[in-house]
Amino acid sequence: MAYKKLSEQVQELSNPQRSDLFVKQFREAVREGKFDATFLTERFTMPKTFSRRGAEGTYQRDTRDMLFDVTPDFEAWFEETNEALAQTRRTGNVKPTAENIAAGLVDFKALAEETRRKMQASYEKGQALGKGRSRTSSGGGASKTRSRKK
Missing domain, CATH: 1.20.5 (Single alpha-helices involved in coiled-coils or other helix-helix interfaces)
Incomplete structure (x- = not known):
């Protein structure tokens, strides 16, 4: 059995700015029983950079790391999720100037x-x-x- 950390898997995302959404979907999949994972005591910094409205600069968030079993089911789930995250774009409304x-x-x-x-x-x-x-x-x-x- 091959185990892998969530922090390592996040680095393989094709769009690192979507890492927060990937972590949410990962935890939801674990909760639904699609694959097995467990929390670790360590934390890691997600690669996504956030910015506050009306403030200067950016910041990053930390989250608890998890260890999961790399199975063919997980690999299929990751490919599908990674592709979906890379394709989805939030299209904001263009202001009528x-x-x-x-x-x-x-x-x-x-x-x-x-x-x-x-x-x-x-x-x-x-x-x-x-x-x-x-x-x-x-x-x-x-x-x-x-x-x-x-």
């Missing part, structure tokens, strides 16, 4: 249609609100004349 529209990164026609739809909905909401107020204020308000005691 003049430069991005001119570069063709954002569909101008779709943005214009969405803007038209929002403006129409806002207009209709305002009209409905105005009609509702005119109906309620003309009816049973407070009396304009007061009776005085003499």
Whole structure:
């Protein structure tokens, strides 16, 4: 039986920036019983670098190391997981700036249609609100004349 540390396996990832997600998936697979592993007393630093919003610099995280049995089931799982992690990309929304529209990164026609739809909905909401107020204020308000005691 060949045993291997999780820290060694993380080094074999094709995209080290996805090491945090790989560790999560590894632990989930152990929890589900796909392969056997045990925690070690040592910790290791993951190769992924994190950055805090609004702060300068980067940092790395440590996690507990694990020892697992390298089996054909694990090898198949690793190949599949590594490939999936390498392919998945988080695509953020491109901001609709003049430069991005001119570069063709954002569909101008779709943005214009969405803007038209929002403006129409806002207009209709305002009209409905105005009609509702005119109906309620003309009816049973407070009396304009007061009776005085003499």
